[in-house]
Amino acid sequence: MREPERGALIWAPVTILVLLLAWQLLVMLLRPPAYLLPDPLSVFETLIARISLIAPHAWVTLVEMLLGLAVGVSGGVLTALALASSALLRRPLLPLLIASQAVPLFALAPLMMLWFGYGMTPKVLMAALIIYFPVASTCYDGLRQTERGWLDLALIMRASPLRIMLLVRLPAALPSFCSGLRLAAICAPIGAVIGEWAGASAGLGYLMIQANAQMQTALMFAALLVLIVFALLLYAATELVARWLLPWRAVSHR
């Protein structure tokens, strides 16, 4: 399982470089108007030239993503814990959790704006909401599907329900938690940008809309590029967290 990932570290940059080169050649050959498709070089030039414009917007979006991640992941984990440890909460909450997965969360963005204004709050909430459901359901699955033998053994040792949770169920659910975290990292930029599109005065999503309206396509691409870099860094960070939480997964199989 580790092999392809190690390979990805070498091959992904190569692939990206080749694609950028192809894009550059395509633009040089076909010469589309710059407002339709700028070449990658001018996107980089714009990024550097207008970094003082982009940076504050990038900062806003980054904070929205990270806050959304913090709120969404902790909310999801707490919900999963509550569902897994109490049948009293499970009965009313679980059907609700499952049904709410069907709600098109993007459609809530204008409502968030209406309730919480143009500031950061609706964006953080949007990101948190989108993150919350996959984290809650993957963590709950992980807590629920503890192998029977592992539980039996702890029962034989007369472990209290709290000790069973701490010693067996929680560690057994960590791989699921890490999958949830990966999903969350993917969802966080989406939530923040959707929130900004619904109405904002700052952020990369806002900057993209503005650039688009003014036909500054290179600037739009530059903002998009920063967003992609953020998303990739976030994903890489979850990978590091997973390795730290699951050291036993990295050891070689016998």
Add this chain to the structure above:
Amino acid sequence: MASQASAAPPEPLRSRGLHLDIRAVSHAFELDGQTLAVLDDVSFELEPGESLALLGPSGCGKSTLLRLVAGLETPRSGDILADDAAVTAPDPSRVVVFQDPTLYPWRTVSDNVALGLQAQGVLDHNGRLRVVQELERVGLAGFAKAYPRQLSGGMASRAALARALVNRPRLLILDEPLGKLDSLTRIRMQGELVSLWQERRYSALMVTHDVEEALLMADRVLVFSPRPARLLESIEVGIAHPRRRDDPRLITLRRAILELLGAA
């Protein structure tokens, strides 16, 4: 516990074997609205320090009987008495070793062995010494810091065994503990299980499919019918350890048991 310094003699490893009394136990499962009888009026006794093998066709209900003895489930009818007290819940004095080693993959071998003591909240310095001692006894001292996925099948079985023994069980319940091992490892582990049992004198209750394994290891072999399991016969082995698999007495017993099981 101050007297338990390193110079003091080690704690006695021998445990007083548990006396087990199974009285008219019947059990059934509900499966898709139908009642599936698995145990039919089973009665037998296990004397302290005795080792008993339960033999029968696969799926006949032997493993269920083990779960009842462990206290993980309650029988529909009948009584299970451990030293004259009814078994109502699991207890570390009656430890099960499952067919799958069911080691916790996120814990090192040493932490796996320590689990029982930790779960009971008694993992002190003395407990850690016991963990080291058991790992040495099963020959895994060098693998204390390894993770289960780094172990071979035989080593995983040893780790599971150490994890059970560290609790000083008075009854060791073995649910086909060697079922998934290759034949050479299996033969070696049979010998080791017998010598551990001779050393510690706990009572032992083992489920196996392997007639030869039962006859090599147990004092007595209980033969069960297909599901719902009824006790067909109790066979005293009466051969001193170490036993040889080509012992003529063992071969005679083996043939008799296979006939009982309808396989000869």
